[in-house]
Amino acid sequence: MKSLRKQLSLGLTLSLVGLLTLQWAVVTFTIDHMIQSQMAARMQQEAEGILAGVTVNGRGQLVLAPHVMTPSYQRPFSGRYFIVMLGTQKAQSRSWWDVELPVSALNVGEEQVTHVTGPESQPLLLLGHGYRKQQQTVTIYIAESLVEMQQSLRMFHWLYGVFSLLGLLALLVLQRWIVVNTLNPLQQIKENLAKVASGELQQIHASGPAEVMPLVNEFNRILKSASHKTRRSRLAIGNLAHGLKTRLAQLQLLSADATAESDAQLRQMVQSCSADIYQDVERELKRARLMGDVYSSQTTDLEVELPKLVATLQKIYSEKTVAFAWQHDGQARVMVDREDMLELLGNVLDNAFKWCRSQVQLTISVHSAIHITVEDDGPGSHAPALETLLQRGMRMDESKPGSGLGLAIVQDIVQHYQGNVVLTHSERLRGLRVQLTLMPA
Numbered sequence: 001m002k003s004l005r006k007q008l009s010l011g012l013t014l015s016l017v018g019l020l021t022l023q024w025a026v027v028t029f030t031i032d033h034m035i036q037s038q039m040a041a042r043m044q045q046e047a048e049g050i051l052a053g054v055t056v057n058g059r060g061q062l063v064l065a066p067h068v069m070t071p072s073y074q075r076p077f078s079g080r081y082f083i084v085m086l087g088t089q090k091a092q093s094r095s096w097w098d099v100e101l102p103v104s105a106l107n108v109g110e111e112q113v114t115h116v117t118g119p120e121s122q123p124l125l126l127l128g129h130g131y132r133k134q135q136q137t138v139t140i141y142i143a144e145s146l147v148e149m150q151q152s153l154r155m156f157h158w159l160y161g162v163f164s165l166l167g168l169l170a171l172l173v174l175q176r177w178i179v180v181n182t183l184n185p186l187q188q189i190k191e192n193l194a195k196v197a198s199g200e201l202q203q204i205h206a207s208g209p210a211e212v213m214p215l216v217n218e219f220n221r222i223l224k225s226a227s228h229k230t231r232r233s234r235l236a237i238g239n240l241a242h243g244l245k246t247r248l249a250q251l252q253l254l255s256a257d258a259t260a261e262s263d264a265q266l267r268q269m270v271q272s273c274s275a276d277i278y279q280d281v282e283r284e285l286k287r288a289r290l291m292g293d294v295y296s297s298q299t300t301d302l303e304v305e306l307p308k309l310v311a312t313l314q315k316i317y318s319e320k321t322v323a324f325a326w327q328h329d330g331q332a333r334v335m336v337d338r339e340d341m342l343e344l345l346g347n348v349l350d351n352a353f354k355w356c357r358s359q360v361q362l363t364i365s366v367h368s369a370i371h372i373t374v375e376d377d378g379p380g381s382h383a384p385a386l387e388t389l390l391q392r393g394m395r396m397d398e399s400k401p402g403s404g405l406g407l408a409i410v411q412d413i414v415q416h417y418q419g420n421v422v423l424t425h426s427e428r429l430r431g432l433r434v435q436l437t438l439m440p441a
Contacts, residue, residue, distance in 0.1 A: 005183055012175045020168050028157055035149060036125065040113055043127045043142040050082055050142075056134045062086040069093065077119045079145030086138055095119075105139045106130035115146075122147060185209065189216060202227065225337055228416050244277055300341040302364065303332040309346060317353045326362035334370050335440040336417065344413045345372075348434050351407060352376040359429055369419070370438040378431040407434075414438060 053065035062084065072080040073093035083092040085105050092101075099119045103126075106112060110130045118124040128141040185208035195201040203220050207213070310324050334341065345362075352360045355378030363373040411421050417438040426433035 004186075005179055008179045008183075009176060012179070013172060016168060016171050016175070020164050020171075024161065024164050027160065028153075031156065032153060035153070039125060039144065039149070040127055043125070043144060044129070047082075047127065047129055047140045047142045050084065050140055051131050051133065051138065054084055054086075054133060054138060054140075056086065056136050062089045062091055064091055077122070079122065079147065081118065081124070081143040083141040083143075084138065085140075086136055101126075101141075101143070103128065103139075103141055105137065108132045108137055116143070118143060118145070123150065182209065186212065196223065225340075228340075299333055300336055300338045301333050302328065302341075305338065305342060306345070306362075309342060309349065313346075313349055313353045316350075321358060322353055322356060322360055323358055324360050324362070326364070328364040329366060331366040332364075334364070334366055334438075336370065336438060340413050340416070344410055344436070347407065347410045348372075348374045348436070352378070352432070352434075355379065356431060361429065370436075370440065372436040372438070374434045374436075375426040375429045376431040377426075377429040380425055380431045410434075410436070 050064075050068050053068035055063045055065070057063050064084065072078045073082060073095050076095055076097040078095045081093050081095050081101075083090060083096075083101065083103055085103070087105075097119060101116065101118070106128055108130045112126075112128040114126050116124050116126045123146040124143045125146055126141060126143045128139060131138045131140065185206060188206040189204060189208055189212070192201060192204040192206050196204060203223060204216050206216065208216060306326065314322060314324075336344075349360065349362070352374050353376075356376035357378060359377040361375045363371075363375075365371040407421070407423075414421050414436055417440055419436060419438040422435040422437075424433045424435065425431075
C-alpha cells in the first residue's frame, strides 16, 4: 500500500530539486552571457580608440600613434592585446611578446568574436572588426584574458550553488512540515475510526482537508443510517418478541388452568392465541418480503424499485384485484436511502392495499422537499380517529389482521428525515389519504 505522505514528499522533493537546478542553470548562463557582452562592448570601444591612433603615411605604411601603446599593451603577457592589419602589414602590441596569433583580415563592417588560447595558455576573448580609414581597409583585433573573469565566475557559481543547496534543504524541511501538518487530520480521522469501531464514538468528529471531508461526511451518514436501521430492527424484534411472549404466557396460563369449563373452550382460546402468534410472525415475514434484498444506497430509483414492490403486494393480496397507478413530476430518482424508502412505501402501500376496494394511487413530487401522497378507495377513517392511527399498536379495525405498527414505523422513518405525516380523507377516491414530506440532507 502506497503512503500518501511518501508520495507527496517525493513529488515535492523532485519538483524542488528540478526547479532549483533549472534556476541555477538559467542564472549562471545569464550572468556569463551578460559579463561577456559587457566585456565585448568595452573591447569594441578599445578598438575604436586604437583606430583613432592608426594612420597610413604617404608610402602606404601603417603607423600607430604613441598613445595607443598604453602600459598594459607594452607589458608582456599582461592579458590585454591588440593586432592591427592593413593588407599584408600587421602591427601588434608588445604584450604578445613573440607569440603569433593566426588571424585574417575582415571586410568593412564585419565583426568576429571568438574564444582562443593566447600566450602562456591564457584563455582569451578575441574581438575583430573591419574598418575603413583613409580609403584603406583596416582590421583591428582586441584580445583580453578571461582568467580573472573565470575565477570570479567560478567563485560566484560556487557561492550560488552553496546558497541554492541551503535554500533547497530549507524548502525540503518546510515542505516536510507542511505535509506532516496537512496530513495530521487524517491521523485524527484514523483514531476516530478506531474509536467508532470500539464503540467509544458514534460519529467521526474530526476536521480535515476539503478533499477528505466529503468522505468523512458520507461515512458519518452511513453510520447514522446504520444506527437508525439497527434501532428500528431492534424495535421490530422487540415488538415481535413481546407479542409472542404475551401469547405464550396466555397459553401457559390456559394449560395450567384446571378450572376451564370444557376442552372446547380451551381449544378455542389456544387457537386464538396461535392465530395471533401466526399473524405476528406473518407480519414480520411480509415486511421482509416487501424489503427484498436491500443494500445501502443514498438514492432510490423509483422506476426500478416501485414495480417490484407493487408486484410483491399484488401477490400478498391476490384475493382481490387492485388497480394501482402512480405518477411523478419527471424526477423518479430521490435522495433517500433505498432501504428506508422501500420500508416507507412498503408500509404505506401495504396499508392501502389491505383496506382498498380496488384502487390505490401514488403521487410523488420532488422539489426542495420530497412529497409523497398515497390514496385508496377504502373505508377511510373519521377525523378524530386519524390522529390515533400513527400511535404504535393502534388499528383501524380489530377484525382485520395486523399489529397496528405499519404507520407508526412510517412516522419513525419520516421523522428521521425531518419530515411529517398527515392523514386526511381522500376527496378523489373517498378513502384514506396519507401525505408524507421528507427533507433529505
